[in-house]
Amino acid sequence: MVESSSQKVGIKIFRGAAATVLSLVATTIIGLVIMPIVVNQLGDRLYGVWVLIGTITGYFGFLDLGLSKAVMRFVSQSLGKGDKVAADDWISIALASFAILAIVSLFLSIGVWLLVPCFLSGAEDAKVISLALLIALLAFSAALPARCFLGILEAHVRKDIVSLIHVLTNIFRAGTMFVVISYKGSLIGLAMVAAIYTVFDGFLIICFARRVHGPFRLNKAALNIENLKVFFGYASSSFVTQITDIIRYKSYPMIITPFLGLAALTPFAIAERLTQMLISLCNGILLNLSPVFSQLEGAGGVEGNEKLKRYYFFSYKFSCYLGVFAVGMTMMLASPFIERWMGAKYLNAVPILHVLLIGIFFSLIQIPTLCFLFAVSRQKFYAITNTIHSVASIILCAILVIPFELLGLAFGISVVTFFVKFFLQPIGVLGLIDMKLINYHIKKSLPNIIIPSIFIILYYFFTKKYIQPNYSIIFLIGLFGSLFFTLYICVCGFNKCERSMLLRAIKPALFFLK
Template sequence: MLKKYLIPLFSFFQTFLNKGHERSIKAKKNIITSIGLKGGSIAISLLLVPLTINYVNPERYGIWLTISSIVAWFSFFDIGLTQGLRNKFAIAIAEGDDESAQVYVSTTYAILGIIFTTIWLIFLLINPFLEWSDILNVSEEFSNEISILALIVFTYFCLQFVLRVLTTIITADQEPAKASLIDLIGQGVALLLIVGLVLTTQGSLIYLGLALCIAPILALAGANFFFFSGKYKAYKPSFKKVRFSHAKSLFNLGGIFFVIQVASLVQFESANIIISRNFGPVHVTDYNIVYRYFGILNMGFMIFISPFWSASTEAFLKGDIAWIRNSIKKYNMLNILFIIAGLIMLLFSETIYTLWLGKETVNISFVLSLWGFFYFCSLMFESKYVNFLNGISALRLQFWSSLISPFLFIALVFLFIKHYQMGVYSLFLASIIANFNGLILAPLQYYMIVVKNKRGIWIR
């Protein structure tokens, strides 16, 4: 049986992995590895939700999610630098220019270190004066606890934005599986810490915040030491290699990414705040359960799409348009499979919520699940086109649409909630409509560049 079935199967699998362009081979190997790693991440993420809800109760869990969303707004101080680095680093290593690659890495670390140290010190000064109970529309008994939690979460965000430069480098090197491994290790440590808290302590937002924030920081710090002592030693950040004069080219590209990131933050991170103030923290939990559940689809699709950004940079630089077109065709076919999987998830969502979280924990409507499904289908559809355009730095149309989309999103949300009295699901609907760039402009731009070979406004 071993000779008849397993050996031929292994040979077929080995041939499949090593067949095709070197760029495709590298992508396939990373995708296969990422499937296992992301599968572990999804499993841990799903385990963490009921553990944390039961540890602190649904209302406190909603507070934790809302605080995380508020603090995430400060990520715009990244000013798009890491995205700019991703393209600049990919171009440098494609051209064999290790010197420029190290300069870009060192300069990015230096700038982000200065920025996030400054804003952390400012937050340290103003946090005691913030009325968190009023901001989140919760009882005053939570004020002191939330204030400490906010400081913990803010410190975590500042540290991780600097340390995550490494994952940008790894992804730019077309090896996103290694970045996924770092995240998996952090999640694993967090799970162990939460289990320890459940067994030894009473529900505490502060303990929860410490566990969920310390774990990923330890993983990122260890990974920085490991990679810059090994494979990426040639690009190890150094004070001697910091060139603030090079920051201009990072800022020119990063500035556009910055505007795009802010638009994304408005849509993705303001949702919890809007829900908390209009419906209460418990509904934040409902929304995020649906978000996590159908987010599995997007996480799975991103395993396949992650190598495409930096691979597109290299392919377009070398004029390999045929490879790009073939890749998009395969991603479209994969898209259909994920939509079918999403429909199955939708049909059995109520049963899965009950098995996952327990019948008494939450009561999620089918309408909320339906719009969550539609939302993530739209994200998967757009991602292949947006990743390609990001990889070749064709950002002008995305930039201008990003100036409009956050205002459109906010306007639609308040129209749906205040005028039409729609429920929490209206945030998913508003996000889909506001994301007209990904659904309409990005596919059109890809078509004009790759199929019609047009330049001008399409390539800028």
């Protein structure tokens, strides 16, 4: 029997979700294995340099300008219309744009390389640090055009290919780094390994994108003012959110280094690595809500759409349950895990992690809110609140890091996150569904937080005497906690209608697993 187009798309979506989870698990395991090895080889100071290099390279992500998302948007739209010529025109615009940006990135890389020694004039290894940074930035510049092809793969709903490429390169990168470290490799050696695999990752994406899309025709005529205006107009809205995210997530090492030194980056990096893993996991589960909200909005608009409203509140309940469980279990197991993973001397990262997790919790429960805003074309509201979030975080952290050091920094991050996520961002949705903020938190937030919190508290008291710095014990406590929590929340958290909704949601996955 011939599959319908909707079935084919469903298979692609499921493959993409499965591959994304695989990529996340593989990346997490690789990161957990390789990080203590790199820290032990480089030492706290040079590992701080390594983190700083990654931070500066991350800032170069500004140069994407939101164009990769625009490629996905317009190429997928053209493919949906069956107009491959139009798709090739948008690819022509994107390739020309990324080629120019790659050249700009190249010159900026050289400029940063020349300027860095001025800020490290007193350091003995200033030349080594600046050279390692140059290698990383040149690799980024070389791989920048691959972002166009990344957008092409996503337009064809082939997220599975992207995820598997990342898994492949991460495995080989980690293996090569291990070999280099085994032979007492230096910072330059590690930078070279990372650079080679950055370019290799981009090369694979280009190859597979050309295979999936087929031959494409570059059209100079497509580079006209009208097309450029449409293309960059769409890219600009996503660029604002991208730039504020980069500022917010990549600025903290720049605050820590001048006040506390490079060595202080290591405990903060340990705590931040674990929080980012948690965010990635929850994003992977919840970010697929956007197309569901978009379909509901298309069927009945936003205002007065009771079905859209009901789905939003259900997904918010689900995110609260997931957020309480994920953060609660991480708090329970953080100390023994870090002791076993990095060693007892890095237990100073535990209190930092605990404070960060408070803010992370409020970010996790509001993932459906962000999906809703993007799904109904209210992303400008998110851009505004995200800008407030970024600026306020940097200012408060800069104030608190001097008297309270890393704990002050973590506290500043969490306080601003709580204020923005709990009070500001929900307003963007509540104004559309005609509900007051106070009623939202009393009727929706508090019950959905209290119910799973009861389980976490009871589970902690039952298991605390068994918790030890042992991977097997940590895994078993996490596994049994997940199973018992699922049973508890199905009985005590979801009603009959919601359980039915969940069952309908997982049926397609069960079908494709047959």
